[in-house]
Amino acid sequence: xxxxxxxxxxxxxxxxxxxxxxxxxxxxxxxxxxxxxxxxxxxxxxxxxxxxxxxxxxxxxxxxxxxxxxxxxxxxxxxxxxxxxxxxxxxxxxxxxxxxxxxxxxxxxxxxxxxxxxxxxxxxxxxxxxxxxxxxxxxxxxxxxxxxxxxxxxxxxxxxxxxxxxxxxxxxxxxxxxxxxxxxxxxxxxxxxxxxxxxxxxxxxxxxxxxxxxxxxxxxxxxxxxxxxxx
Amino acid sequence: xxxxxxxxxxxxxxxxxxxxxxxxxxxxxxxxxxxxxxxxxxxxxxxxxxxxxxxxxxxxxxxxxxxxxxxxxxxxxxxxxxxxxxxxxxxxxxxxxxxxxxxxxxxxxxxxxxxxxxxxxxxxxxxxxxxxxxxxxxxxxxxxxxxxxxxxxxxxxxxxxxxxxxxxxxxxxxxxxxxxxxxxxxxxxxxxxxxxxxxxxxxxxxxxxxxxxxxxxxxxxxxxxxxxxxxxxxxxxxxxxxxxxxxxxxxxxxxxxxxxxxxxxxxxxxxxxxxxxxxxxxxxxxxxxxxxxxxxxxxxxxxxxxxxxxxxxxxxxxxxxxxxxxxxxxxxxxxxxxxxxxxxxxx
Ligand SMILES: [Zn+2]
Numbered sequence: 001x002x003x004x005x006x007x008x009x010x011x012x013x014x015x016x017x018x019x020x021x022x023x024x025x026x027x028x029x030x031x032x033x034x035x036x037x038x039x040x041x042x043x044x045x046x047x048x049x050x051x052x053x054x055x056x057x058x059x060x061x062x063x064x065x066x067x068x069x070x071x072x073x074x075x076x077x078x079x080x081x082x083x084x085x086x087x088x089x090x091x092x093x094x095x096x097x098x099x100x101x102x103x104x105x106x107x108x109x110x111x112x113x114x115x116x117x118x119x120x121x122x123x124x125x126x127x128x129x130x131x132x133x134x135x136x137x138x139x140x141x142x143x144x145x146x147x148x149x150x151x152x153x154x155x156x157x158x159x160x161x162x163x164x165x166x167x168x169x170x171x172x173x174x175x176x177x178x179x180x181x182x183x184x185x186x187x188x189x190x191x192x193x194x195x196x197x198x199x200x201x202x203x204x205x206x207x208x209x210x211x212x213x214x215x216x217x218x219x220x221x222x223x224x225x226x227x228x229x230x231x
Numbered sequence: 232x233x234x235x236x237x238x239x240x241x242x243x244x245x246x247x248x249x250x251x252x253x254x255x256x257x258x259x260x261x262x263x264x265x266x267x268x269x270x271x272x273x274x275x276x277x278x279x280x281x282x283x284x285x286x287x288x289x290x291x292x293x294x295x296x297x298x299x300x301x302x303x304x305x306x307x308x309x310x311x312x313x314x315x316x317x318x319x320x321x322x323x324x325x326x327x328x329x330x331x332x333x334x335x336x337x338x339x340x341x342x343x344x345x346x347x348x349x350x351x352x353x354x355x356x357x358x359x360x361x362x363x364x365x366x367x368x369x370x371x372x373x374x375x376x377x378x379x380x381x382x383x384x385x386x387x388x389x390x391x392x393x394x395x396x397x398x399x400x401x402x403x404x405x406x407x408x409x410x411x412x413x414x415x416x417x418x419x420x421x422x423x424x425x426x427x428x429x430x431x432x433x434x435x436x437x438x439x440x441x442x443x444x445x446x447x448x449x450x451x452x453x454x455x456x457x458x459x460x461x462x463x464x465x466x467x468x469x470x471x472x473x474x475x476x477x478x479x480x481x482x483x484x485x486x487x488x489x490x491x492x493x494x495x496x497x498x499x500x501x502x503x504x505x506x507x508x509x510x511x512x513x514x515x516x517x518x519x520x521x522x523x524x525x526x527x528x529x530x531x532x533x534x535x536x537x538x539x540x541x542x543x544x545x546x547x548x549x550x551x552x553x554x555x556x557x558x559x560x561x562x563x564x565x566x567x568x569x570x571x572x573x574x575x576x577x578x
Contacts, residue, residue: 036330040337040562054342069286070327073293077334082342084297085311205297209290217284 002052003059004043004082005193008035008075009067009095010114012160014189015042017050018197023190025050035074043078057088061196063187064092065210066122066136067114072209080204089201093192094210096136099158100126101191102184106156109133111148113141115161122212125155130195138212141165145172154178160186237313244554245303245314245339246547247296249332250324250352251377252283254295256303257543258314262551265362267306268537268544271295274418281417282407289327296335303543311343318550321349321560322570323378329566337562347560348550349567351575352541353379354391356507358552359538359545367502367530373492375516376508377403377420380448380488382495383572389552391576394495395446402484403510405450409480412458413473424513427481430474434460436483446495453483481515489519496529503530511539553578 001021007014013031017024025046031038047054062079065072076092083090099112106128113123121141125134125148148155149172156178157169162185169177214222237243241260248255252273258266273291277283304310319336322329333349340347356379357372372383380402382395400408403420410419415426436456439449457480464471496504506520511533524531538545558578 036333037563037565039334040341040564044341044562054344069289070330073289073327073331074334076293077296077331078338080293080297081300081335081338084300085339085342205301208294211290215284215286215290217280217287221279 001058001197002056003061003193003197004057005061005189005196006039006043006075006079007063007095007098007187007189007192008039008071009063009065010071010160010187012186013038013042014187014192015046016189016193017046017052018190018193019050021197023193026188026190028186028189035071039074039078054082054086057082057086059088059196059201060090061192062090062092063095063098063192064207065095066138066212067095069209069211072211076207076209080207084204090204090207091196091199092202092207093195093199094124094136095187096122096124097126097130097132098192098195099187101130101195102186102188103156103158103180104128104130106178106180108178109153109155111155111157113157113159113161113165115159115164121165136210136212141168145169149173149176152176156180158185237309242315242551242554243309243313244316244318244348244547244550245311246318246350246543246550247332247336248320248352248355248541248543248546249292249296249328250320250322251328251541252277252288252291253541254292254299255541255543256299257547258303258307258309259362259544259547259551262358262548263361263365265544266309267303268542269299269303269306270542271299278417281411283325285325285327288325289331292328292331296331300335300339311339314345316346316348316550316554318348318350318546318553320352320355320546321564322352322567324352324568326566326568329568333564333566337564341562346554347564348553348558349560349564350546350550350553351570351572353381353383353572354549354575355545357383357385357505358549359507359534359542360505360532361548362538362544363534364532369499369501370503370505371492371496371499371501372505372507373488374508375402375488375506375510377401377407379508380450382446382492384499384501389556389576391572393573394499395448395491397448397450398441399449399451400454402448402450402488403508405454405484406510408454409457412461413476420510420513423477423481424515426474426477427515428478430472430476430478432479432482433475434471434479436479438483438487440487446491448487448491450484453480485515485519488516489523492520493523501529503532506531506533507539509540512536
C-alpha cells in the first residue's frame with residue numbers, strides 16, 4: 001500500500017508518504033495562509049524525492065477538520081480530486097483525532113484541541129489508542145474543563161495552542177491534567193497515514209469537511225425560522 | 232466509446248469554474264465546440280439569504296466538485312487520459328470559492344501530469360461567444376454582470392483593452408439592489424426584466440452620461456433615485472405600479488448601455504460587438520442593442536442564455552487561446568480575486 005497523507009486543516013501543513021507499512025517521507029511546515037500556494041509544490045517535491053509517480057499511489061488520507069475553513073477546503077479539494085481521478089480509496093480523518101495520535105505513548109485519555117478564539121476551542125476526547133470517547137465539538141474552554149473535572153480521569157492535553165490555555169487548565173484540573181512534551185504538540189502527518197492505512201475507504205463524493213460550526217448566516221436563518229414557528 | 236470519438240488532431244480542454252455560486256465543469260474541443268457542459272447551481276441555497284453568502288458558496292463547491300467533474304466526463308464519454316489540458320478560473324471572484332476550483336484543477340493536472348492553465352473570468356464571458364461563432368477583429372465586448380460593467384476592445388485573440396468601466400455599481404448590482412427595495416424574490420435581475428415588459432417608462436429616471444466623451448458608466452445615482460422615489464411614494468401613501476418602476480429603471484440602464492456601446496463601436500471601427508455576462512440575458516437590453524445595430528455593418532453577437540450566466544464552457548473556450556500562446560501555470564498557482572484583465576492578456 002502506498003499512501004499520501006495530507007493535512008492543511010490548521011496552521012501546520014503536513015504531508016507524509018507511507019509505503020509497505022513504513023513512512024518513507026514526511027514534511028511539516030508552519031504555513032500561515034499559504035496552503036494554497038505551497039501544498040501542490042510540496043506534494044510534487046515529496047513524491048519526486050520518493051521517486052513515486054502519482055499513479056503509484058494506492059490510497060489518500062486527509063485531515064478533514066476542524067480547523068481553518070479555507071485550509072480544510074484546500075486539503076479536501078486536492079485529496080478528493082486526486083483520489084477520484086486516480087480511482088483510489090480515500091479516508092478522511094478528524095484533525096483532532098490526527099492530533100490525538102501524537103499523544104498515544106501517554107497511556108491516558110487524550111484531549112486534543114485547537115484554539116477557536118474568544119475562549120472557544122475545537123476539542124474532543126480520545127482514549128489511549130486514539131479512539132473517540134467524546135465526539136469533536138466547539139465550545140467554551142471553561143465549559144469543557146468543567147465537564148472533564150466531573151469525569152475525574154487523568155487526561156493529557158495536546159495542542160499547537162497549548163500556551164493559550166495551559167494556566168487555565170492547571171487551575172481547574174490540577175493533577176488531573178498532563179501535558180505533552182512540546183515536540184508532540186502538533187499533528188504528525190505520519191500518524192495520519194498510519195491511522196488511515198487500517199481504515200476502510202469512504203465515498204469520495206460524500207466526504208465533506210468537518211467544520212463543526214454552521215455558517216453565521218445559516219445560524220441567523222435557522223433562528224428566524226424558529227421564531228416564525230413559535231409566533 | 233470515448234476512445235473512438237476522440238479526434239487525434241484536436242485539443243480537448245477540461246475547464247473548472249467556481250468563482251461565485253455555480254460549480255461548473257466543461258470539456259471543450261479546439262476552443263470552439265462544447266463536448267460537455269455541467270453547471271450545479273446553488274441559487275436555491277442562497278435564496279434564503281437574499282444573496283450569495285461567500286462561506287456557504289465555498290462549502291457547496293467542495294461538496295459538489297467531484298460529482299460535477301464525473302458528470303462532465305460521463306457526458307463527454309471521455310477519460311481524463313484523453314484530455315490535453317486542465318483549465319480553471321483563477322480570478323476575479325470570491326477568493327474562498329475560487330480556491331476550491333484552483334485546488335481541484337491543480338490536483339487533477341498533477342495526478343495525470345497535464346498542463347495547467349489559469350483563466351480570467353471576464354475573458355471567459357467574452358469567449359462564451361466563440362462557442363457560437365468565430366470572432367471578427369477588431370471587436371468590442373460589453374460585459375455586464377452582477378460584478379462587472381465594462382467595454383473591452385480586442386484587436387486579436389487573447390488581447391484585452393478596457394476602454395470603459397463602471398465608476399461605482401455594476402449594472403447587475405444596481406438591478407439586485409433595486410429588486411431588493413421592491414421586495415422582489417432573489418435573484419432580482421430577471422424579475423425586474425420580466426416586470427419591465429409589462430410596464431411603461433413613466434417615471435423618467437436620470438440617464439447618467441458622465442463627461443461628454445467618456446465611455447465609463449455610473450449606476451449608483453440611478454439606484455438611489457429609484458430607492459428615493461419608492462420611499463417618498465411610501466410616505467405619501469402613493470402606490471406606484473411595480474411594472475412601471477421596473478420599466479423606468481430598466482429604460483435608463485438600457486439606454487446608457489446601448490448608447491455607449493454604439494459610440495465605442497463606431498469610434499473604434501469594430502467589425503463585431505459581443506454582449507457577455509449574466510445581464511446579457513436581459514431581454515430589454517438584447518432588444519435595444521439589436522435595434523441600435525440593425526442598420527449598421529457591425530455584427531452584433533449575444534450568446535445563448537445558458538452561456539451568458541457563469542459556466543465552465545466559456546472558461547474552456549478562453550483557455551484554448553492561452554494554451555496556444557503557451558501559457559502554463561505552475562503548482563504554486565493561487566486564486567487571484569483581483570486579477571487584472573489587461574495584465575492577463577499580456578501573459
Ligand atoms: Zn460571471
